[in-house]
Amino acid sequence: MAGSATHKNAIWSGGKSMGNAWLRRVRGAGVLVVAILATAVHAGGQNPDGFNTPGGYNIVRSETTDYGVSLARVVFQCLEKNAWVTCTPKLGPYSDAGVPKLEGRIEQVSYKAEKAGSSGILLFRNYERVISEMGGQLVARMFGHNERSGKLRFLFLIPGAQKKWVLFETWGLSDGEMNLTVITSADVPNVLTAGELKSQLDTAGFATLNINFDTNKTLVRDEDKPALDQVRDLLVSSPSLRLSVDGHTDNVGGTAANKQLSQGRANAIVEYLKRSGIEASRLKPQGFGAEAPIADNRTEEGRGKNRRVELVKLP
Structure with missing residues (x-):
């Protein structure tokens, strides 16, 4: 699952951010x-x-x-x-x-x-x-x-x-x-441009989106919409391109719950792109849960890498 852990004695509780200011x-x-x-x-x-x-x-x-x-x-x-x-x-x-x-x-x-x-x-x-x-x-x-x-x-x-x-x-x-x-502490968000996405899809067949979801949530956050707008621009500029939107999680939590969560996140991204004018026939949302890790789930760094959304080029 995605999100930060809490401590049993902490005065912490969950939160989310909204807003649309640039500076x-x-x-x-x-x-x-x-x-x-x-x-x-x-x-x-x-x-x-x-x-x-x-x-x-x-x-x-x-x-x-x-x-x-x-x-x-x-x-x-x-x-x-x-x-x-x-x-x-x-x-x-x-x-x-x-x-x-x-x-x-x-x-x-x-x-x-x-x-x-x-x-x-x-x-x-x-x-x-x-x-x-x-x-x-x-x-x-x-x-x-x-x-x-x-x-x-x-x-x-x-x-x-x-x-x-x-x-x-x-x-x-x-x-x-x-x-x-x-x-x-966090790195400056890196939004891949439509051109960069196209280059990765052409060379590797897939591209990883730099977006995050709140813990156990499937709602697209406002701060991640610029990244999805670049996906929209890519699809507009490449009318024959079809994409599978693949959601992945780490191995924390149950198998069924992670599969459902990853599917929900993929669905949310596809719905956002559809509302942006992209035809549903060009998009295929899929949730894989923790079935396809790319890093070691025994470390927090590895789990962070495994919590991801990938765009995969369809024939």
Whole structure:
């Protein structure tokens, strides 16, 4: 199946992104986000992928940026050899002045306590404990933070195939308010052009689409529509071309469920292309589940490669 794993003790829960902005700036209380791909403001509020709302708090605002750069705008100190020193590029993704610069999928949420007098330091300790149980650790803090007042800005790192940077902050906010920013490292999305797809189909007979689906979902995401629009352009420019749209999963989960999931995703892509004006007779959706792996399913990297959609040239 596709998607990221969750931890049994985590404050995480699932989420998805929407939106259609190309470049915009989003300002939180302490974070500037330069959005390179779609940004969505979620009606009703939505937690970052994996997080739950802390007990006694409500979501005030939430936002997801598919790919962007997050700047904390203030100097941070890094923990090096049990001592706090000004962060440098040698210690991680920081500027020479010690300002964190984090790139990837950015999820931001603002919370407000239901009752006055909520403790920022107590809430921080809870996040620190949970992130530690997930294998993460505290790596940096804002210069001049004040634990006594509960005005804090801390940066955690959760290692893995995709690093997660978690910025916790109550600094500069009213009592009972906190912000959480989760940056998941990711490569800049690579959309194959119609010409590149045609070249791969002509030489290899197939091409792999650079698209993703939410965990256990078959809905085509907004951020993947540009890639499918290139498939449409390819088919328009090659009127005799017929394609099999083949869905594949990793080996996590049941055989029947994976087969059904991969078929549903192939069907969704074909439906999108049909709505774009492509005749159904030129497309054949197929779901293979985990039957045709191209990498080792025993590793997360291998499972990620096996979760894919391929276009195969039909005679």
